[in-house]
Amino acid sequence: MTTRLFPPERGPRPLRPSTCGDEVPHTPLRPIWCCRVDGQPWPCGQARLLLRVEYDGNLPGLSIYLAGLMYEAMRDLYRLNPHDGPTPTTLFTRFMAWTRRPT
Numbered sequence: 001m002t003t004r005l006f007p008p009e010r011g012p013r014p015l016r017p018s019t020c021g022d023e024v025p026h027t028p029l030r031p032i033w034c035c036r037v038d039g040q041p042w043p044c045g046q047a048r049l050l051l052r053v054e055y056d057g058n059l060p061g062l063s064i065y066l067a068g069l070m071y072e073a074m075r076d077l078y079r080l081n082p083h084d085g086p087t088p089t090t091l092f093t094r095f096m097a098w099t100r101r102p103t
């Protein structure tokens with residue numbers, strides 16, 4: 001038995017939200033994590049709407065997907081800008097906090 005932790009592997013690939021037809025999807029451009037359609041920080045407003053529809057009734061699935069991508073974004077963004085990257089709070093708000101339903 002070992003107590004050594006294995007390094008985490010790569011997270012999910014940002015393939016959602018998916019699109020219909022030939023539209024360019026509102027998925028992130030890596031490693032800067034801006035939307036490939038509108039240039040906004042990902043997930044942009046349209047991506048959030050589409051993800052809500054795609055994961056309708058599956059908030060745990062949406063949260064798991066976004067948590068994996070938040071981890072990937074941290075890896076990319078801190079590598080790009082190790083001294084002035086976004087704070088963990090900023091990234092949590094950007095990737096996760098918006099998924100919570102108002103109480």
Ligand SMILES: [Zn+2]
Nearest residue numbers: 026035038044
């Ligand atoms: Zn977008």
